[in-house]
Amino acid sequence: MLLSPYPTPGERIRVALLWLWCGLVILFLLVPILIPVPLSFNSGAFFIFPLEGLSTRWYEVVLGTQRWQSAIGNSLIVAFGTTLIATTLGTLTAIALSNEKFPGRRIVMPLLLSPLIVPVVITAVGSYLFYARVGLASTYAGIILAHTALASPFVVVTVGASLTGFDRNMMRAAAISGARPLTSFFRVMLPLILPGVLSGAAFAFVTSFDEVVVVQFLASAGQRTMPLEMFIGLREKLSPAITAAATLMMALSIVLLVVANLLARRGQGRRIASG
């Protein structure tokens, strides 16, 4: 489509230049995220190519030392807690919002999305100020609460998208057949919107797992998560262990987000299938 049926030389040059420019842009996009991967397998302590040799010693540092192990543990505690709360409450809210009769939908939606818009430093500093007063600073509950605010918009949006394909007549049919509302939710609605819910859960997990600014303000020394260890490491002493941690985090995020997007597409595909 780029070239017309009878391209002029000038047109050929323009298209060639476009390809060249785009090739460079793609290199610019991909090289930085791919570079930590080989470096993390370097046996030496410097970030220089060619590698001195291959080794998994930096992964042993990340997976084997107490400091990083506790960071991984903290990350998992916080991310699972956030996912659980954000997915449950976000799904309920998405269901409520999918009802056209929901009062003030136009006000509620921007409010729900606002944690994505407000600069995260403001959220972090505000949480620190308020949570310290009510005794939630330096607690897992506090970090999970703050992360839930950041993660729940993703759940509401993804579940909401999967609900647009949901045929409400099915709930009506279930009600006529004598199902109680809770039964028809678990037996009719949930199985159908499950791809959307799971994809929302994956988004929530990644949001929390990758978050560093809120954690920086709210976490005590014993609650450092993986991103926070990385942040501190990058500030103080650059070690190849960070490339190993980055590779691990990147792999987990990308796998989860690929799954989430496939699920979300499946959830929305239903809408097209059902007309």
Next chain:
Amino acid sequence: MSALLPSELDRPALARGRPAAGADPGTASAALRRAEFGDRLRSLALAAPLLLLLALSFGIPIVLLLSRAVYDPTIADALPRTSVALGNWNGQGLPDDAAFIALAADLSENQAKGTAYELAKALNARLPGARSQVLKTVRQLEGADGKPPLEIMKAVPFWSAPGTWPVIANGTHAITSFYLLSALDLRWNADGGIERVPPQQAIFLQVFLRTFFVAASVTLATLLLGFPLAYLISSVPKGLAAILIVAVLLPFWTSILVRTAAWTVLLQKFGLVNDMLLWLGFASERLDLMYSRIGLIIAMTHIQLPFTLLPIYSVMRTIAPSQMKAAYSLGAKPFTAFRRVYLPQVFPGIVAGCLLTFILCLGYYITPALIGGASDQLISNFIANYVNVELNWEMAAALSFILLVFTLALFGIFARILGLDRLKMV
């Protein structure tokens, strides 16, 4: 779970097994209203847990923080007698001796309660140099040996200097515009007008300008890099487009911290970027890219590129190629066709992508903190610094206030001209 149920006319009758009340139109509409009211209530109840949680975990913290920008009772609480004594001072010259005696009594009491340092700090924030003077006076008052407090106060020139008492009087009002004005490098002058602070004290306008400059540079760079790529993806066959889109999405799905970490590795003095520049002959010696403005802009451009590209791509995808062909067949030159047919249609996508990137850049924190040098710190870094290092919550709050106003105003423009739907690009 009734929100799951359809709320149409027939629902109440069907769902509850009652006979349809169609016989009497008055009762029917009343029943319908009741049912709809119940329906609304139930869907509100479904959304309530998350809304309450967000209010608690996000709403209250932000309101509390912003209120600190205009509400600072530290001085008023620490100087109750002085507040009373200054009640009918006209703000001109020096107040009467009663005010000096009241201030001395308040200072001694703060020293006894152990809050003198806090007061000194609060005054110092408004009047540079006040900290040492307050602490000095407090010590002298403590070791007075029967010397009258008024004499001690008068002996310290600071308390009789012009400018000291207006600041104290101002501080005794808990609601203050001092911090918000300071965040814009402004202050009240002696005549009750607003003036710029002296150049050596002005720091924040420069920080805001720097933040805007970096955000604008990054937005421009993402557009220059992203527009051609979006165009290419939208015009190649589907299979190839899918591969190219993955190249955009892979970095998009990698966290900002991980990508910043990758750039700190790449931008080292002996890192890959410097190697490349030397090898290609663009530089004759290794450049200091870490802790530099250019390094910061490169890394931020990398992180923001998908945010600019994806909205542009989503618009380009909808433009039929036949339109350009039609323009050519009508005799338009390629550039004319591009400018008059293609660009106007893509424009909403460009605005959406650029606004989104610009808004997100205003709030950047991690990347400037790790890659930028001391003179590349953006407004978010200053907010964090006021909390972490200076422990000056009011100043952090005032800067947050202004950053939030800019962000929300731009976002309001975004929502007004483009609608909220474009945000759904997760």
